[in-house]
Amino acid sequence: MYKTIIINCITLILSAGCSGTPQRPETKGIKIGELAPKGKTPNPPIMQPLQTTNINIITYELPAKDMNLLDNVWAILPNNAEGLRITDPVGFAANGLRVSAGTFGKKNKITDALKTIRANNLETTSLLIQSNQPELFVLGRLTRKSTIAYIARGGADANAEAGPAILGLQVYARQFKPPAVSGQTTPAQTISRVQITPVIAASTEGLPEELAIRLKQQDLRIYSAAFGMNMKLGDIIVLAPTPDKINDDTTAAGRFLTRNGPEPMVKILLFVCTSIT
Numbered sequence: 001m002y003k004t005i006i007i008n009c010i011t012l013i014l015s016a017g018c019s020g021t022p023q024r025p026e027t028k029g030i031k032i033g034e035l036a037p038k039g040k041t042p043n044p045p046i047m048q049p050l051q052t053t054n055i056n057i058i059t060y061e062l063p064a065k066d067m068n069l070l071d072n073v074w075a076i077l078p079n080n081a082e083g084l085r086i087t088d089p090v091g092f093a094a095n096g097l098r099v100s101a102g103t104f105g106k107k108n109k110i111t112d113a114l115k116t117i118r119a120n121n122l123e124t125t126s127l128l129i130q131s132n133q134p135e136l137f138v139l140g141r142l143t144r145k146s147t148i149a150y151i152a153r154g155g156a157d158a159n160a161e162a163g164p165a166i167l168g169l170q171v172y173a174r175q176f177k178p179p180a181v182s183g184q185t186t187p188a189q190t191i192s193r194v195q196i197t198p199v200i201a202a203s204t205e206g207l208p209e210e211l212a213i214r215l216k217q218q219d220l221r222i223y224s225a226a227f228g229m230n231m232k233l234g235d236i237i238v239l240a241p242t243p244d245k246i247n248d249d250t251t252a253a254g255r256f257l258t259r260n261g262p263e264p265m266v267k268i269l270l271f272v273c274t275s276i277t
Helices: 002-019 064-074 091-093 107-116 208-215 252-256
Strands: 052-063 084-086 097-102 120-130 136-141 146-151 157-162 165-176 191-202 227-231 236-241 267-275
Touching: 052 064, 052 146, 052 165, 052 191, 064 107, 064 236, 064 267, 084 097, 091 097, 097 107, 107 120, 107 236, 107 267, 120 136, 136 191, 146 252, 157 191, 191 208, 191 236, 191 252, 191 267, 208 252, 227 236
Parallel strands: none
Antiparallel strands: 052 120, 052 267, 084 227, 097 236, 136 165, 146 157, 165 191, 191 227, 236 267
16 A cells, blocks of 8 residues: 555656646747747848949050150040049149040040051050049059159159059049939939049058058159049040150159150050949
């Protein structure tokens, strides 16, 4: 009888323990969305589209002795291109530069004219420029630190310490839409304000970020040789040196667009707007 009582007690204790054990809820058929807390959920962040301007830079080279043949190219372009602005006309002339621009459809005429005068097509570089984030188009290098002479604003002579450094053109773009015209039925075409400035930029390859940022603050931008244009899709800018300044390396023409040697060569640059997004 005692044995029976003990067995019954053990059975009661085990039954009580099992009934107190938490049971796993039934989840079969429940969707993930139904498990989310009730109430208003925060709105997802709005993704802003990335604004970019794509500029193709086509580089041609021509013997310096044949520079008079470029008149065939300039004849295709207007003397006062609409929307083209030179930052400092006096300094620009002192730097030995010439620039003009054309609209969509001029590119083939210009490249045909360059082919006719046997200018050598060296390369095409594509710059994808985020709005307000300039890109650098490399033209050459300074291999060591030295004092260089250059043309400052107003055509004044100036000196600066530079090097090792990259010789190039800083290309900046900022997009905008022109104001609507009364009676206009179609949306205004997006325009990109493109600004191009010769720069002697500190070489920072392989340097720690803090040191690189500090050195970049010493970049020498030659604003006397800068220019810009409100560009639309297909617009083209042509930049070349003038013959009288190519032997003077204090000028932008001599330092950036001339390759000295037994037969000096000059560069002609075509800036073509291929996309605005």
